[in-house]
Structures are given as structure tokens and as C-alpha cells.
Amino acid sequence: MNDVESTGRRVLAVVTNYGVEQDELIVPVRHLREAGAAVDVAARTxxxxxxxxxxxxxxxxxxxxxALSEVDPSGYDLLLIPGGTLNADALRLHRPAVELVRSFVSSGRPVAAICHGPWALVEAGVVKGKRLTSYASLRTDILNAGADWVDRAVVSDGEDGWLLITSRTPDDLDEFLGAIDKALAGAARPRPGPACGAGQHRVA
Incomplete structure (x- = not known):
């Protein structure tokens, strides 16, 4: 059992139908469900x-x-974006997925992305001024989008009123899931509207 219970929380994982890195989807989904969270997996079809x-x-x-086109994002506490090169490359070109990212950010809810997953955040135009990590090959894309890239197992950045959790590879899943557990334990219930302007501070 996890140290942090997620009972009553709702998490949305977004992927395409081919190419998502197995453990970056399956391990978090199982972990969160075992902790009592309701987890939906939304794919392109x-x-x-x-x-x-x-x-x-x-x-x-x-x-x-x-399917991604059927998602109502307002009822979820956290957005999970797994990686896998093929999955992440296709996901960032899928408008419903990019709009989901913007919806979570604009309402101040946490987003957790691992490996190549941050590509969707870059495409959504939401990483400027944030500090994050990713698979190393995304470093230049992230820097060009105005973010600060660091090489760490997990980075949690709560600047600008929304929490972004990022990790590099499946080797970082323990740290990644620990940060997600912490975010869900302290998350406010989803609500529409602009991002809240205060509260969290950047932690690496």
C-alpha cells in the first residue's frame, strides 16, 4: 500500500493507441488505483x-x-502524460490532447509528465518560465520554449499557480509516483476558471 492515500481522487492519463512506454503507463495506473484513485485512460480511439x-x-x-474526444476534463484532479517516443510525438499533434493540457493548466490543476511526455506541454505553450526535466533529447525543445531544463529524477514546479511534475525515464518512476502522491494528497478539487495565483512554490 502507498504511503499517501489517493482515495476519492480522479486522474486522467492521456495516450495514443500505439507506442506509449509500457511502464510509464501501466505502473502509474496500477499504483494510483491501488491507492484508491479512480484512473481513466483516454486514447485517441x-x-x-x-x-x-x-x-x-x-x-x-x-x-x-x-476516447480523448469524449473527455470532460473538469472532473479530474491530475493529468498524467506518459512518454514513449512514438506516443508522445503523435500526441502533441492531436488537438484534443493539447487542449486538455491547456484546460488543466488554466484551472490550476497538477500535470505530471514523464520521459517524452513534456512534448505535449511544449506544444500547448505552457512551459515558459517553468523548471522541468524529461528524456534528455527533449532538452533543446524545452529550452527553446522558454523553460529551464534540469537533469534530475523528478522536478516539481508550482510556479504560476499550477504544479508541474516531471521525470526523465522509467528508472525514475519511484520518485515520479512519490511526487504525484504528494500532489494528490494536497490537491484541491477540480474547478473551472483561471489558474490560481498563489500558494505553491518551486521545488526541485
Whole structure:
């Protein structure tokens, strides 16, 4: 059992139907559900999701809860964006996914992205002034988007009224999930409207 209970929290994971890194989707979803959170997995379509291991080897098949076009983002406490090169590259070009990112940010709710997942944040134009990490190959994209990139297992940045949690690879999942647990334990209930302007401070 997790140290931090997430009972009653709702988490939305967004992916495409092919190429998401297996452990970056399956491990957080199982972890959060075991902690009592309700987790929906939204994919581009309602077809099964083919995960990959290391971008090459077939991983487990996952059945999405719903399609991205069907998501009402207002009822969720946290947005989870797994990586995988193919998944993240396709996701950032899918308008409903990018709009979901903007919805969470504008309402001040936490976003957690790992590996190549921050590509969606760059595409949404929400990382300027933030500090984050990612898979190393995204460093230049993140810097060009006006963010501060650091090489750490997990970075939590609450500047500008919304919390961004990022990690580099599946090797960082323990730290990543610990930061998510902490965010959910302290998260306010989802509410529409502009991002709140005070409260959290940047921690690395």
C-alpha cells in the first residue's frame, strides 16, 4: 500500500493507441488505483492501446476507458502524460490532447509528465518560465520554449499557480509516483476558471 492515500481522487492519463512506454503507463495506473484513485485512460480511439518497451519491443495491451474526444476534463484532479517516443510525438499533434493540457493548466490543476511526455506541454505553450526535466533529447525543445531544463529524477514546479511534475525515464518512476502522491494528497478539487495565483512554490 502507498504511503499517501489517493482515495476519492480522479486522474486522467492521456495516450495514443500505439507506442506509449509500457511502464510509464501501466505502473502509474496500477499504483494510483491501488491507492484508491479512480484512473481513466483516454486514447485517441477506443481501440486497444499497444504499449512498447524501449520504443521497440511489444509490451502489454491496455484497454482505454474512453476516447480523448469524449473527455470532460473538469472532473479530474491530475493529468498524467506518459512518454514513449512514438506516443508522445503523435500526441502533441492531436488537438484534443493539447487542449486538455491547456484546460488543466488554466484551472490550476497538477500535470505530471514523464520521459517524452513534456512534448505535449511544449506544444500547448505552457512551459515558459517553468523548471522541468524529461528524456534528455527533449532538452533543446524545452529550452527553446522558454523553460529551464534540469537533469534530475523528478522536478516539481508550482510556479504560476499550477504544479508541474516531471521525470526523465522509467528508472525514475519511484520518485515520479512519490511526487504525484504528494500532489494528490494536497490537491484541491477540480474547478473551472483561471489558474490560481498563489500558494505553491518551486521545488526541485
Amino acid at each position: 477506443s481501440d486497444p492501446i499497444r504499449t512498447l518497451v524501449g520504443d521497440t519491443e511489444p509490451g502489454e495491451m491496455v484497454h482505454p476507458t474512453l
